[in-house]
Amino acid sequence: MVSVFMGQYEDPMIGGMGTTSAADDDRNNSYRVAVVHSFYSSGVPSGENVVVQQQADALRRAGYSVEVFAQRTDDRERSRLYPLEAALTAATGRGPSPQRLSDFNPDIIHVHNLFPNYGKQWLVESVAPVISSLHNYRPMCAAGTFYRDGKVCTDCPDSKSSLPAVQHGCYRGRIASVPVALGQKFERDPFLAEASAIVALSGQMSSTYASYGVPPERLHVLPHFLPDALDGGAGSGGDYWLYGGRLSHEKGILPLVQEWPSERPLLIAGQGELEAEVTAASKGKNVRMLGAVMRDHLMDLMRGAVGVVFPSRCLEGFGLVYMEALAAGTPVLAWEPSVVASFIREDSTGAVVSGALAGALEAADTSFPSMRSHCRDVFERRYRETPWVEGIRGIYDTAYGLKHSGSPS
Numbered sequence: 001m002v003s004v005f006m007g008q009y010e011d012p013m014i015g016g017m018g019t020t021s022a023a024d025d026d027r028n029n030s031y032r033v034a035v036v037h038s039f040y041s042s043g044v045p046s047g048e049n050v051v052v053q054q055q056a057d058a059l060r061r062a063g064y065s066v067e068v069f070a071q072r073t074d075d076r077e078r079s080r081l082y083p084l085e086a087a088l089t090a091a092t093g094r095g096p097s098p099q100r101l102s103d104f105n106p107d108i109i110h111v112h113n114l115f116p117n118y119g120k121q122w123l124v125e126s127v128a129p130v131i132s133s134l135h136n137y138r139p140m141c142a143a144g145t146f147y148r149d150g151k152v153c154t155d156c157p158d159s160k161s162s163l164p165a166v167q168h169g170c171y172r173g174r175i176a177s178v179p180v181a182l183g184q185k186f187e188r189d190p191f192l193a194e195a196s197a198i199v200a201l202s203g204q205m206s207s208t209y210a211s212y213g214v215p216p217e218r219l220h221v222l223p224h225f226l227p228d229a230l231d232g233g234a235g236s237g238g239d240y241w242l243y244g245g246r247l248s249h250e251k252g253i254l255p256l257v258q259e260w261p262s263e264r265p266l267l268i269a270g271q272g273e274l275e276a277e278v279t280a281a282s283k284g285k286n287v288r289m290l291g292a293v294m295r296d297h298l299m300d301l302m303r304g305a306v307g308v309v310f311p312s313r314c315l316e317g318f319g320l321v322y323m324e325a326l327a328a329g330t331p332v333l334a335w336e337p338s339v340v341a342s343f344i345r346e347d348s349t350g351a352v353v354s355g356a357l358a359g360a361l362e363a364a365d366t367s368f369p370s371m372r373s374h375c376r377d378v379f380e381r382r383y384r385e386t387p388w389v390e391g392i393r394g395i396y397d398t399a400y401g402l403k404h405s406g407s408p409s
Contacts, residue, residue: 031396032065034106034128036098038117041073047320048135050295052112054227055392062389067106069098071117086116091179093190095119108396111191113138116180120190129403131395132195134205135317139189140212142171142180147250147314152337157186157212187213196399199392201318204339208315220395224318225388226327226379230296234329234376235303237369240265241333241361242305244298244321245312247272252311252335257281259357266309267301269293295324302328307350307368312338319343326379329372333364349375 035056040046052068059066076082089095096118101109110131114120115138123130138144140157142165147153155164162181164170171177185193192198192209198218200206210216247253247270257278260266262285268278269290279289293301302308308325310332319340325332332350334340344350349371353360381387 030063030065031107031400032105033059033067033108033110033396034098034101034104035059035066035068035110035112036101036114036118037068037070037112038114039070039072039074040113041077048113051135051224051320054225055110055388058225058227058385058389059392061385062393067104069101069104071096073117076117087176087179089119090116091182093120093183093185097122107400111195114191123190123194126194129196129399130194131197131199131399132191133199134201134209137205137208137315137317139184139192140186140209141165142177142184145250145314146208150249150313152313152315156184160186196402197395199395202339202342204315204342205317220391220398222388222391222395223383224320224323225383225385226323227385230299230324231327231384232296232299232303234327234372235305237306237330237372238304240267240305241307241309242267242269242301242330243309243311244269244293244301244324245310246270247274247278249274250312250314252313253278254281255313256309256311256357257285257287260285260287261358261361262286264361267305269298269301299324299328302330305330307364308332310334310338310340312340315339322349323379323383326375326383329376331364331368331371331375333360347378349378 035052037052039049056066056068076086079085085095098118106128108131109126109128110133111123112133113135136144137146140146142156142162148168148170156162162184165181165184166174166177169177171180187193192214195218197220198209198214200209200219200221201223203221206219206221210219241264243253243256243266245251245253253268254274254277257266257268258281265286267288267290268282269292271292282289302325308321308330310319310321311334312319313335316338319338322332322340322343326349332340332344333353334344334350335353341352344352351360351364351367
């Protein structure tokens with residue numbers, strides 16, 4: 001059974017809606033939570049880095065004692081030995097553990113990303129219950145995206161072998177893929193196997209992991225949230241379209257610009273390895289390249305857009321841009337097979353492109369303006385901070401109870 005949280009936490013061990021007394025609330029909010037994360041390089045925009053810090057801040061506001069235990073690639077890269085150290089850690093699972101974790105004496109260890117700066121052996125030895133948050137498909141895929149050569153690829157977990165990752169050079173080429181592939185354990189990865197609870201960002205992500213052997217009773221669906229400080233309310237829309245994200249192959253930005261009707265205004269906010277190609281493809285079209293923009297500025301742009309385009313060609317874990325667009329009251333245009341397409345079909349918060357882009361844009365001209373208040377309503381119900389705190393509290397309670405009851409995790 002996969003637990004799905006959509007505004008009120010359902011405890012999978014009870015099968016009904018969880019209720020707590022005032023005494024329980026006091027105990028819940030007195031958990032000492034160690035948040036463990038290997039921060040990606042600042043040279044590569046990472047929504048995951050931002051989300052981890054926001055979640056830690058939200059837990060503190062809810063009354064938890066929280067300490068973030070971090071390894072930062074920016075710091076590690078200063079050593080000339082770092083490439084070798086990272087490769088050995090990825091290949092063997094042995095490497096740095098969170099320093100002074102025992103001094104903090106956590107009730108809960110909430111792990112986000114360990115790759116490539118943390119080892120995993122310490123998870124096996126953990127006394128406190130471990131909650132692992134999934135942000136991508138790294139335990140099953142060397143690239144973390146289930147994407148190769150323009151389409152979804154699940155060759156490695158399907159065959160229970162990481163040889164395809166090496167053959168295709170899925171992680172930064174063949175040589176760099178070798179240590180990542182050697183460390184690939186799939187459902188036996190300690191990040192998954194040693195977790196009392198595993199947090200997935202969507203039903204699609206949860207089902208995918210379950211299909212590859214992760215026990216479904218450990219999986220809990222809890223999406224991201226938008227901090228109140230970033231919520232500027234809904235906008236009235238305008239006449240331009242907006243793309244916000246990395247300029248990379250799996251995000252689908254290059255084919256989007258290549259197919260984009262020349263007369264329609266499109267703003268592109270983001271950076272990435274395809275910047276030169278996207279710039280070249282936009283020549284002669286009503287397309288503006290904005291480069292990297294601050295998150296609050298991006299949301300201002302969303303409030304003035306007729307729609308946000310989400311052309312990702314990979315599954316995605318969640319899609320922060322989708323949630324931010326709903327907060328701005330702006331509908332979203334997405335493509336299969338991304339998880340955002342499934343959100344849109346479920347919530348009627350935009351449209352999914354199934355044919356020519358020009359036709360989809362014309363249809364959106366008519367339908368999107370009337371969706372704006374509904375998009376905002378969906379955001380209010382699902383993606384605010386309070387529902388997330390309620391959801392994670394239920395997951396912590398379940399994991400803590402399992403660990404201390406002696407039940408197998």
